[in-house]
Amino acid sequence: MSPGFQGRPRSAEPALPPGQYLTEDFPVLSAGPTPKVRPDTWEFVVTTEAGAERRWSWAEFTALPQDTPTVDIHCVTRWSKLATNWQGVSLDVLLDGVDTAAAYALVHSYGGYTTNLPLADLRGGRAWVAHRFAGRDLPAEHGGPARLLVPHLYFWKSAKWVRGIRLKTMDEPGFWETAGYHAYGDPWREQRYTGD
Ligand SMILES: Nc1nc2c(c(=O)[nH]1)N[C@H]1C(S)=C(S)[C@@H](COP(=O)(O)O)O[C@H]1N2
Numbered sequence: 231m232s233p234g235f236q237g238r239p240r241s242a243e244p245a246l247p248p249g250q251y252l253t254e255d256f257p258v259l260s261a262g263p264t265p266k267v268r269p270d271t272w273e274f275v276v277t278t279e280a281g282a283e284r285r286w287s288w289a290e291f292t293a294l295p296q297d298t299p300t301v302d303i304h305c306v307t308r309w310s311k312l313a314t315n316w317q318g319v320s321l322d323v324l325l326d327g328v329d330t331a332a333a334y335a336l337v338h339s340y341g342g343y344t345t346n347l348p349l350a351d352l353r354g355g356r357a358w359v360a361h362r363f364a365g366r367d368l369p370a371e372h373g374g375p376a377r378l379l380v381p382h383l384y385f386w387k388s389a390k391w392v393r394g395i396r397l398k399t400m401d402e403p404g405f406w407e408t409a410g411y412h413a414y415g416d417p418w419r420e421q422r423y424t425g426d
């Protein structure tokens with residue numbers, strides 16, 4: 231037998247980051263209770279490092295150009311789910327024309343959750359504020375009416391019940407990052423905890 235010629239061929243293995251397993255269901259992971267967020271009082275706010283604000287009501291937000299990304303998602307608790315279908319507004323649209331020199335973003339949720347990431351990771355067609363999942367309005371337990379979706383980072387970065395993004399000159403850790411999770415969280419480099 232030639233070296234490396236055991237087991238299943240590489241091409242038949244699912245495209246999973248190291249240490250992840252595949253799940254078909256959609257686990258719910260929330261650090262606290264599900265906040266009741268009504269679309270008629272919902273708003274989404276981008277605040278620059280200079281304090282300038284840009285706001286969207288639910289009607290304004292849902293009238294923006296929509297994307298329908300199909301993406302793989304990876305939770306730090308080791309489940310991954312492949313080819314999930316979403317609908318939402320690209321952060322490229324929401325950040326278009328925002329006057330900023332900030333390098334970081336701190337994402338805020340209804341209920342108080344926060345998470346940080348480089349502003350560059352919200353750009354380039356890689357992040358959305360999503361309000362539909364699998365052809366339906368996003369269920370409250372999964373972050374409805376709207377959540378951040380940043381599938382190239384561990385799923386804790388995809389803040390549920392998102393209410394706004396504050397642009398920052400300096401990186402500020404969010405909820406899980408303060409508790410020891412990695413500041414960046416690339417699943418392909420297995421950046422689970424600080425120091426990984
Ligand atoms: N507001 C808020 N967003 C959150 C969380 C949370 O507790 N609160 N948990 C994060 C974590 S750790 C994960 S894995 C995903 C889980 O999303 P799901 O419950 O839709 O699977 O949401 C992320 N976003």
Ligand SMILES: [Mo]
Nearest residue numbers: 259305306386
């Ligand atoms: Mo998670």
